[in-house]
Amino acid sequence: MAACVLYRRVARLRRLPGLREGFAQARHLHEGRGKPDAEADELDGKEAERQRRDAALRGGYRLHYSPPSYHRPTRDSAASRSQTDNDEDEPCLSALAPSFRQQSNCYSVSCSRRLSSAKNTLLDLAFHKGSEPKTPSLSEYRRKPAQPNVKVDARAFQKCRPEYASMTLDLDRRPLPIQWDQALLLLRKVTVLKGDMEPADVTRFLAELGRLHPDKTESVRSDTRFLMLLRYSVENLHRFTRLQLLEVLRSLVWLGLPSTHSVLGLYEAELRRRAGQLTLHQLLLAADLWRCLGRQVPQFLQHLYDCVDTYLGQMGVPELVQLLYVMGEGRRSPRDLAHPVEQLLMRHLHKLEPEEVGAVCLALFKSQTSLSEGAVTRIVDKAHSVVEEMSDFAMVNVLKLLRFSYLDHREWLEAMAREVPRRAPKMGVQGLMHVALTCSALHYRNDSILMAVAERLPSLVPHCRSKDTCKLLWAFGTLGVLPSQSPSFYPSLIEALRQRKAEFQRYPEHLLTGLLGLAFVSQLPEDLIALALSREFVSLALKSTQLELKKDLFTLDGTVALELPHWTGPRLARELREEVTEMLWKYAQSDVCQKPEVREAECALQDLLGGEEFVRKRMILPHTRSIDLEVHLDSTGQPVPVNLASHKVASSPEMSFSTGPSHQGWERTNKGVTLSEELLAQLINTKKNTNHLTPSPAFQPPPLHRIEPDEGGRLFDICQDLTSGIPGALAKPSSLECAPLDLCKGTVKLAIQVSNRNHYCYQSKQLLGLHAMKRRQLQLAGYRVLELSHWEWFPLLRKSRAEKLAHLHCKVYSGLE
Known part of the structure; x- marks a missing residue:
C-alpha cells in the first residue's frame, strides 16, 4: 500500500509544469485560483499515474543522475570571504567579464515544475527538492576550508565605521540562535496558516528560521514546509514593503539559500522593478545582500548605477567605498561614473582608513576602472602614508592597482622591500602570488622581496592552485631569479605542477604559463613539456576561443628545438609553426620594424657596411x-x-x-x-x-x-x-x-x-x-x-x-x- 502511494506521488510530481514559469505568474494568479485548477491537477495526476504504470510494466524505470560538477558552486558568506572576494579571477556571469578569467562550468540541471495552488497539500511542494542543486551549505564551507593556509577578510573595511551597518550585512555577527524545537514550531505554524499568511508573517518566520545554527539550515531548506513558506512569499511579493523585501533577503543569507534558487530570481525582478523607490542606503544594502548570496545581478546593479548621479551630493566616505566595492564585485565599471567617482574619491581621500584604501584599490582593479595617473598616484601616496597600519590583504590590493595601472611608485616599492620580508612568513599563497606578479608586471626586481616569497612558498605548496603555481613560476622566470638563488623554490613548484596535471585539462593556459617561466631560467621538465606538446593537449589549447595560445606553444616548441637536442618527444606540426611565424612577422613589420631607433640602426649599418x-x-x-x-x-x-x-x-x-x-x-x-x-x-x-x-x-x-x-x-x-x-x-x-x-x-x-x-x-x-x-x-x-x-x-x-x-x-x- 505504501509503495503504491509513493508511486502515485512520484507520478504526479513528474507532471507538474515549469517551476520558474509558475513562480513568475504566482503573483498574478494567486487570487483567482480555486477548484478548476485543483481538478486539473488531479486529472494530470491520474493521467501521469496511468503512464507510469505502463512504463513500469515495460521496465521503464530510469535513474537520472545529476553530478555536482555540473552545478555552479554556491557562493554564500563564507565562500565569499575565502574564495570570491579576494580573487580577481572569479568566474563572472556578465558578458563584460574579461576573457582571461577562468570560467566555471555553466551547465546546470533544472527541473520543469509548476507552482501548485495554495490550497494543495504539502506533497505538492516536494517537486522543489529536484530543483535545488546539491550544493554545499554555509556550514559545509566552514567544515571544508578552501584556503587552509591563511584566511583573509575581504570585508574588513566595513568594520571601520558604524555607518556601514545600514548598507551592509556583517557576516561575522549572526543573530542570536534559536533551538531546533522552535524552528519546528514555526514550520507547523506555516502549515496552519497556509494561504492566509500576510507578508509580515512570512518575514517574521524567515527571520526566526535564519537564527538557526548553520549546521541545521540544510535540514530546514529541505523541509517541504519551508518550501511552502517560500512559495507563499513569492505569491505575495507585490504586497511586501521595501524593508520587508530586504529583511527576507537578509534571512535567506543566514539560511544559506543557493544562489541558483529560482525564488531569488523573482526577488531580484521585484527589487529591480522598485529600484527607483529605494534610497541610496537601501540600494547599497540590496546589492550587498546579493553579494552575500553569491548571485550575479547585473541588471539590478545597472539600476543602482543609474541612480548614483542623483545621490552624488549625499555620498560620504562609507557610501563611496561601498559603491566601489559593489562595482568591483560586479566586475563592471560604468563609463559615465568614472569621472564623478574619481572626483569624489579625491575629495574624500584624506579621510580614508587604511582598510578602506585597500578596499578602494581592489575595487578599481576588479572593475577595471581607469583613473588618471595623478589620481592613482595620490591613492598610492595615501596608502604609503598608512602602510604599516594596513593588513596584508589591503597591502596586496594596492599592488594590484599598481599592476593594473602600470605605475611605478618609487616610495611604495621601497616600502615593499621592507614590508614584504617582514610579513611574508604569515602571508598566504594568493597574497604572495600577487606580490610576485606585480613585481613581474612592473619589471621590478628586488631580491629582498623575491627571496622572502621564495622562502615561504615551499611550505605552502599543498595549498597552491595550478593558477598560483604557474603565475609564480612566470613571475620569477620573467625577473630572472635563478634556481641557484633559491634551491628549493623551483623544484617544489615543479612537483606541484606534476601533482595537478588534471587541472590543465580545464585550464591549459596555466601549464604553458608555468613552462615558459621555467624556460626563461633554463628549467625544462621534460615530462611536463611532453604533456604540453602532445597532440591531445595542443588540440585542447587551440580550441580556446578566449585565449590565443598558439604563440605560447610556438615559443615552447622552439625552445625545445634549441635547448633539448636529444629530444624525441612530440613537436608542433610544421603547418602550425609556419602559421604562427607568419602571424608574428606580420605584426613585427607593422610595429617593431617601424620604430625610429630600429630604422635608424638599419640605415646606419647599411652605410657602414656598404x-x-x-x-x-x-x-x-x-x-x-x-x-x-x-x-x-x-x-x-x-x-x-x-x-x-x-x-x-x-x-x-x-x-x-x-x-x-x-x-x-x-x-x-x-x-x-x-x-x-x-x-x-x-x-x-x-x-x-x-x-x-x-x-x-x-x-x-x-x-x-x-x-x-x-x-x-x-x-x-x-x-x-x-x-x-x-x-x-x-x-x-x-x-x-x-x-x-x-x-x-x-x-x-x-x-x-x-x-x-x-x-x-x-x-x-x-x-x-x-x-x-x-x-x-x-x-x-x-x-x-x-x-x-x-x-x-x-x-x-x-x-x-x-x-x-x-x-x-x-x-x-x-x-x-
Missing part, C-alpha cells in the same frame, strides 16, 4: 617574438651579403638557424666607411664643436617621457657623449682571429639587437626572462649577439651621422676582437 644587401632585418628565432639585424662577416672582416637579390625582408617559415648568406651582389665592391683625417678630427672635437652635431634630417626622435602600458619603469635620463677612446677603436685593425666562426663557411654571424628599456628590469641592466632566453638561444644557434643598448643608442639618435657610424663600427669590429 649597402642594404649586407644587413638583413628579420626574426632569426621567430619563437622569441622579436627581430634582429643580421650581419655576416668573413674571416678577413669583410661584410658578406645576407639579403636576397630582391631585397625583400622576409622571415623564413622554418627555423633554419644556420641559413647561409646569399652570394648574390658580390660584384659590388664594399669598402665600408673610410676613416679620413677629417672624420677623425671631427670625432675628436665633438665636445668642442657642438654646432656640427645636428640630428639626421631623416630621423625625428620620439618624445621619451611617456610610459607605455607594457613597460614597467620610467625612461632612464641618460645623455651619453662619445669618449675620446672611440677614434682609437676605429683605428684598430679588424682582426677576427678570436671571433667564433661558422665552421662550414668561415663566416661570423652577428645578431645585432636594438634594445629598449622594456627589455630590462626596472632601472637596471638585467635582461627580463624572454630576452635573456633569446640571447642564450642565439648563441646556441651559432650567432654572436651584439646589442645597441637603449642607454647608448637612444642618446646617439640626436647626434650626428658620423657619431652613429663610429659607434656602430666599435660595436661590429672592436667587439669581435
Whole structure:
C-alpha cells in the first residue's frame, strides 16, 4: 500500500509544469485560483499515474543522475570571504567579464515544475527538492576550508565605521540562535496558516528560521514546509514593503539559500522593478545582500548605477567605498561614473582608513576602472602614508592597482622591500602570488622581496592552485631569479605542477604559463613539456576561443628545438609553426620594424657596411617574438651579403638557424666607411664643436617621457657623449682571429639587437626572462649577439651621422676582437 502511494506521488510530481514559469505568474494568479485548477491537477495526476504504470510494466524505470560538477558552486558568506572576494579571477556571469578569467562550468540541471495552488497539500511542494542543486551549505564551507593556509577578510573595511551597518550585512555577527524545537514550531505554524499568511508573517518566520545554527539550515531548506513558506512569499511579493523585501533577503543569507534558487530570481525582478523607490542606503544594502548570496545581478546593479548621479551630493566616505566595492564585485565599471567617482574619491581621500584604501584599490582593479595617473598616484601616496597600519590583504590590493595601472611608485616599492620580508612568513599563497606578479608586471626586481616569497612558498605548496603555481613560476622566470638563488623554490613548484596535471585539462593556459617561466631560467621538465606538446593537449589549447595560445606553444616548441637536442618527444606540426611565424612577422613589420631607433640602426649599418644587401632585418628565432639585424662577416672582416637579390625582408617559415648568406651582389665592391683625417678630427672635437652635431634630417626622435602600458619603469635620463677612446677603436685593425666562426663557411654571424628599456628590469641592466632566453638561444644557434643598448643608442639618435657610424663600427669590429 505504501509503495503504491509513493508511486502515485512520484507520478504526479513528474507532471507538474515549469517551476520558474509558475513562480513568475504566482503573483498574478494567486487570487483567482480555486477548484478548476485543483481538478486539473488531479486529472494530470491520474493521467501521469496511468503512464507510469505502463512504463513500469515495460521496465521503464530510469535513474537520472545529476553530478555536482555540473552545478555552479554556491557562493554564500563564507565562500565569499575565502574564495570570491579576494580573487580577481572569479568566474563572472556578465558578458563584460574579461576573457582571461577562468570560467566555471555553466551547465546546470533544472527541473520543469509548476507552482501548485495554495490550497494543495504539502506533497505538492516536494517537486522543489529536484530543483535545488546539491550544493554545499554555509556550514559545509566552514567544515571544508578552501584556503587552509591563511584566511583573509575581504570585508574588513566595513568594520571601520558604524555607518556601514545600514548598507551592509556583517557576516561575522549572526543573530542570536534559536533551538531546533522552535524552528519546528514555526514550520507547523506555516502549515496552519497556509494561504492566509500576510507578508509580515512570512518575514517574521524567515527571520526566526535564519537564527538557526548553520549546521541545521540544510535540514530546514529541505523541509517541504519551508518550501511552502517560500512559495507563499513569492505569491505575495507585490504586497511586501521595501524593508520587508530586504529583511527576507537578509534571512535567506543566514539560511544559506543557493544562489541558483529560482525564488531569488523573482526577488531580484521585484527589487529591480522598485529600484527607483529605494534610497541610496537601501540600494547599497540590496546589492550587498546579493553579494552575500553569491548571485550575479547585473541588471539590478545597472539600476543602482543609474541612480548614483542623483545621490552624488549625499555620498560620504562609507557610501563611496561601498559603491566601489559593489562595482568591483560586479566586475563592471560604468563609463559615465568614472569621472564623478574619481572626483569624489579625491575629495574624500584624506579621510580614508587604511582598510578602506585597500578596499578602494581592489575595487578599481576588479572593475577595471581607469583613473588618471595623478589620481592613482595620490591613492598610492595615501596608502604609503598608512602602510604599516594596513593588513596584508589591503597591502596586496594596492599592488594590484599598481599592476593594473602600470605605475611605478618609487616610495611604495621601497616600502615593499621592507614590508614584504617582514610579513611574508604569515602571508598566504594568493597574497604572495600577487606580490610576485606585480613585481613581474612592473619589471621590478628586488631580491629582498623575491627571496622572502621564495622562502615561504615551499611550505605552502599543498595549498597552491595550478593558477598560483604557474603565475609564480612566470613571475620569477620573467625577473630572472635563478634556481641557484633559491634551491628549493623551483623544484617544489615543479612537483606541484606534476601533482595537478588534471587541472590543465580545464585550464591549459596555466601549464604553458608555468613552462615558459621555467624556460626563461633554463628549467625544462621534460615530462611536463611532453604533456604540453602532445597532440591531445595542443588540440585542447587551440580550441580556446578566449585565449590565443598558439604563440605560447610556438615559443615552447622552439625552445625545445634549441635547448633539448636529444629530444624525441612530440613537436608542433610544421603547418602550425609556419602559421604562427607568419602571424608574428606580420605584426613585427607593422610595429617593431617601424620604430625610429630600429630604422635608424638599419640605415646606419647599411652605410657602414656598404649597402642594404649586407644587413638583413628579420626574426632569426621567430619563437622569441622579436627581430634582429643580421650581419655576416668573413674571416678577413669583410661584410658578406645576407639579403636576397630582391631585397625583400622576409622571415623564413622554418627555423633554419644556420641559413647561409646569399652570394648574390658580390660584384659590388664594399669598402665600408673610410676613416679620413677629417672624420677623425671631427670625432675628436665633438665636445668642442657642438654646432656640427645636428640630428639626421631623416630621423625625428620620439618624445621619451611617456610610459607605455607594457613597460614597467620610467625612461632612464641618460645623455651619453662619445669618449675620446672611440677614434682609437676605429683605428684598430679588424682582426677576427678570436671571433667564433661558422665552421662550414668561415663566416661570423652577428645578431645585432636594438634594445629598449622594456627589455630590462626596472632601472637596471638585467635582461627580463624572454630576452635573456633569446640571447642564450642565439648563441646556441651559432650567432654572436651584439646589442645597441637603449642607454647608448637612444642618446646617439640626436647626434650626428658620423657619431652613429663610429659607434656602430666599435660595436661590429672592436667587439669581435
